[in-house]
Amino acid sequence: MANGYLGPISEITSRIVSSVQSQITGMTAWVFKLQNFATQMAQGAQQKLQKYMHTLTKKPTSKQDYWKVLGLYFSKRFVIMSTIVICVLGFLGIAYGYPWAEGKLWRATIKVDSEKYSYFTGKVKVIDTMGQTVYVGDMEKGHPSGYGTQYDSAGRILYEGNFKSGKYNGEGKLYNSDGIVIYEGNFLNNKYDGSGKTYNDIGKVTYVGEFAVGQKSGKGIDYDPKTQLRIYYGEFQNGLRQGNGVMYDSDGTTIIYEGNFTSGEYNGIGKLYENGNLLYSGNFALGKYDGEGSLYDTDTGALVYAGNFKEGLYDGNGKLYDTGTGVVLYDGKFSKGKKQGEGSSFDSLGSESFSGTFRSDSIDYMQYLGSTVDEVTSQFGQESYRTEVDNKMILTYLSLDASIVFKVDSNKGIYVCEKVIIGTKDKFMGLGAQSTAMERREVMGEPFSSINFNMPNYYKTILQDLSININDLSRVPSDKYIMDQYFIRFYFNEGRTELKCIEICSM
Numbered sequence: 001m002a003n004g005y006l007g008p009i010s011e012i013t014s015r016i017v018s019s020v021q022s023q024i025t026g027m028t029a030w031v032f033k034l035q036n037f038a039t040q041m042a043q044g045a046q047q048k049l050q051k052y053m054h055t056l057t058k059k060p061t062s063k064q065d066y067w068k069v070l071g072l073y074f075s076k077r078f079v080i081m082s083t084i085v086i087c088v089l090g091f092l093g094i095a096y097g098y099p100w101a102e103g104k105l106w107r108a109t110i111k112v113d114s115e116k117y118s119y120f121t122g123k124v125k126v127i128d129t130m131g132q133t134v135y136v137g138d139m140e141k142g143h144p145s146g147y148g149t150q151y152d153s154a155g156r157i158l159y160e161g162n163f164k165s166g167k168y169n170g171e172g173k174l175y176n177s178d179g180i181v182i183y184e185g186n187f188l189n190n191k192y193d194g195s196g197k198t199y200n201d202i203g204k205v206t207y208v209g210e211f212a213v214g215q216k217s218g219k220g221i222d223y224d225p226k227t228q229l230r231i232y233y234g235e236f237q238n239g240l241r242q243g244n245g246v247m248y249d250s251d252g253t254t255i256i257y258e259g260n261f262t263s264g265e266y267n268g269i270g271k272l273y274e275n276g277n278l279l280y281s282g283n284f285a286l287g288k289y290d291g292e293g294s295l296y297d298t299d300t301g302a303l304v305y306a307g308n309f310k311e312g313l314y315d316g317n318g319k320l321y322d323t324g325t326g327v328v329l330y331d332g333k334f335s336k337g338k339k340q341g342e343g344s345s346f347d348s349l350g351s352e353s354f355s356g357t358f359r360s361d362s363i364d365y366m367q368y369l370g371s372t373v374d375e376v377t378s379q380f381g382q383e384s385y386r387t388e389v390d391n392k393m394i395l396t397y398l399s400l401d402a403s404i405v406f407k408v409d410s411n412k413g414i415y416v417c418e419k420v421i422i423g424t425k426d427k428f429m430g431l432g433a434q435s436t437a438m439e440r441r442e443v444m445g446e447p448f449s450s451i452n453f454n455m456p457n458y459y460k461t462i463l464q465d466l467s468i469n470i471n472d473l474s475r476v477p478s479d480k481y482i483m484d485q486y487f488i489r490f491y492f493n494e495g496r497t498e499l500k501c502i503e504i505c506s507m
Contacts, residue, residue, distance in 0.1 A: 067079060106123070107123040107124060107125055107136075108120065108122060108123065108124050108125070109124070109125045109127065110124055110125070110126055110127070111126075111127055111128075111129065112126050112127065112128050112129070112134065113129055117142055118142040119141060119142055120139055120141075120142060121139060121140045121141055122138070122139060123137070123138060123139075124136070124137070124138075124139045126139075128153060130153070132151075132153055132154075132155055133151055133155065134150065134151050134152070134153070135148060135149070135150050135151065136148060136149050136151075137149055137163070138163070140165075143163075143165050143166035144163035144166050145163050145164055145165060145166070146162065146163060147161065147162055147163075148160070148161075148162075148163055152177075156175075156177060156179060157175050157179055158174070158175055159172055159173065159174050159175065160172060160173050160175075161173055161187070162187075167187075167189050167190045168187035168189075168190045168191075169187055169188060169189065170186065170187060171185065171186055171187075172184070172185075172186075172187050176201055178201070180199070180201065180202065180203045181199055181203065182198065182199050182200075182201070183196060183197065183198050183199070184196060184197050184199075185197055185211070186211070188213075191211075191213055191214035192211035192214050192215075193211055193212055193213065193214070194210065194211060195209070195210055195211075196208075196209075196210075196211050200225045202225075204223075204225035204226070204228060205223050205225070205228060206222065206223055206225050207220055207221065207222055207223065208220060208221050208223070209221055209236065210236075215236075215237075215238050215239035216236035216237075216238075216239050216240075217236055217237050217238065217239075218235065218236060219234065219235055219236075220233075220234075220235075220236055221233045224250065224252075227250065227252070229248070229250070229251065229252030230248055230252050231247065231248050231250075231252070232245055232246065232247050232248065233245060233246050233248075234246055234261070235261075240261075240263050240264040241261040241263075241264045242261055242262060242263065242264075243260065243261060244259070244260060244261075245258070245259075245260075245261050246258045249276075254273075254275075254276045255273050255276065256272070256273055257270060257271065257272050257273065258270060258271050258273075259271055259284070260284070262286075265284075265286050265287040266284035266286075266287045266288075267284050267285060267286060267287070268283065268284060269282070269283055269284075270282075270283075270284050273298075274298040275298060277296075277298040277299070277301065278296050278298070278301065279295070279296055279298050280293055280294065280295050280296070281293060281294050281296075282294055282309070283309075285311075288309075288311050288312035289309035289311075289312045289313075290309055290310055290311060290312070291308065291309060292307070292308060292309075293306075293307075293308075293309050294306045297323045300323055302321070302323035302324070302326065303321045303323070303326065304320070304321060304323055305318055305319065305320055305321065306318060306319050306321075307319055307334070308334070310336075313334075313336050313337035314334035314336075314337050314338070315334055315335055315336060315337070316333070316334060317332070317333060317334075318331075318332075318334050319331045322348060325348065327346065327348060327349070327350045328346055328350065329345065329346055329348075330343055330344070330345050330346070331343060331344050331346075332344055332358065333358070338358075338360050338361035338430070339358035339359075339360075339361045339362070340358055340359060340360065340361075341357065341358060342356070342357060342358075343355075343356075343357075343358050344356075345363075345400075347399050352381075353381075353397075353399040353400060354379075354380060354381075354399075354400060355379070356379050356380075359429075360429040360430065360443075361427065361428075361429060361430055362422075362426070362427070362428045362429055363400065363402075365402070365404075365420040365422070365504050366483075366485075366486055366504060368404070368417050368420070369417050369418070369419070369420075369485075369486055369504070369505075369506040370416050370417055370506060371416065371417045372414060372415065372416055372417075373393060373395070373406060373414075373415050376395065376404055376417060377395070380395075380397055380400070380404075381397075383395040383396060383397055384396050384397055384398040384399070384465075385398075385465050387461050387465075389457075389458045389461055390456065390457055390458040391407065391408060392405055392406065392407060392418075392458050393405070393406035393407075393415045394406075394458065394461055394462060394465075396462070396465040396466065398465075398466075400422075401422060401423040401424075401425045401426060401466060402420055402421065402422040402423070402466075403420070403421045403422075403462040403465060403466060404417055404419075404420050405417070405418050405419045405420070405421065405458075405462070406418060417506075418505065418506055419503055419504060419505035419506065420503070420504045420505075421459075421462050421466070421501055421502070421503050422501065422502050422504070423466045423467075423468055423501050424499050424500065424501065424502070428502050429443050429444075430443060431443055431444075431499065432499070433498050433499050433500075434498065434499075435499055437496075440479070440490065444479075444481045444488070445481065447479035447480055447481055447490075448480045448481055448482045448487070449479070449480045450477075450478070450479050450480075451478060451480075452475040452476060452477055452478070453475075453476050453477075453478040453489070453491070454473070454474050454475070454476075455470075455473040455474070455476055455491075459473060460473065463501070466501070468500055468501050469500075470491070470493070470500055470501075471494075472494075476491050476492070476500075477491070477492040477493070477494065477495075477496050478490060478491050478492065479492075485506070485507060486504060486505060486506050486507055487505055487507065488502065488503065488504055488505075489502070489503040489505065490502055491503065
């Protein structure tokens, strides 16, 4: 039974083996055919290559060595070699030449947020993420370097000129938002540095000269933007006028000031002019007369004052002059613009009229209250008139426009100074005949009393000697001011529109 089953199995197995052997034989034949085809292809390629190499190395000798194109014959050798060279050059150009030429032979376009931007060198147009051009020019390693133009996000020009490492360096122009140049000249690290010009927002020149670290520094000229005329020529430092310079009036030629400046103020030696005429020559401090100097009458050029100043006022030793004759009118001490301290006054002919102490621009008559006649005359000199009336001794000095009144001291039995009456030809403490109530209040304060004063009889002599016209001595409008050891009374005309005389009297 077993032998009965084995017969069919062996037959099936034999068939399978025969089929597999047949398949293997077929595949082997196909492989041999494929190998033969590859061999034939390789041999053909080799033959072709040998043919081309033979063509390349063989000089053309027959018509078969040429190709005819559009009636023209081209050497096969030349065509093949040219094609090879073009292909090689094309490959090298694409692989190496294009990256090298971009930015050198033509301008590259790069986005500001691209990786290429960070290292690119060459000519470039940079665009922002919205596609707006923000820079056109030369670049080195991702930074504007060389000549270029910068724009804002709206396409408005901001700057054109030279860059270095991304900053303005060298010559260039800076623009405002309206596209108007506001500076042209040299830059260093984004700041004005070297020679340049500034303009206002409508393009008018405001300054031409030198800069340092963004500020005017060195020599330069300030211009009035409205007239385009110079208003200052000289030295600057940190944006301010500093050093020697000249200021001009609105016409651009008439000098206002020439001399030294500090932080934009007159400071040091200089000259000040008014309408082109010399007003002051000397020393300044913080824009004011300070130190030694001379003041002039700008109409005549005559000397008005020579001496010391402080904060723009006469202060210290000095001399006042008659601008008509040049005669010295006062020589002595000053304080805050007024005669104060020891000094001498002179008449119009130059003769000394008084030598002694002054207070608030006037002779310090207060210190002579209680003095004897001899003490007064030794100080004031020979009087113009001497009168004894109503038990009073009256010494009148016409050159001083003053009368000194003495009374008998009952204890000493001699005349002593009781009061001084002065006219208003010269000002007293800055107050003259036409001084206003407000001016008097600023100097003297509020009056102790304001009454119609009844002048004693001897006043007639004083008023006559001093040529003071008061009609009714019984009702003279007056203001009285109480001081420490004396009082001062001002006498007016009817209506109190004019100050007629001043009385200084012991208490």
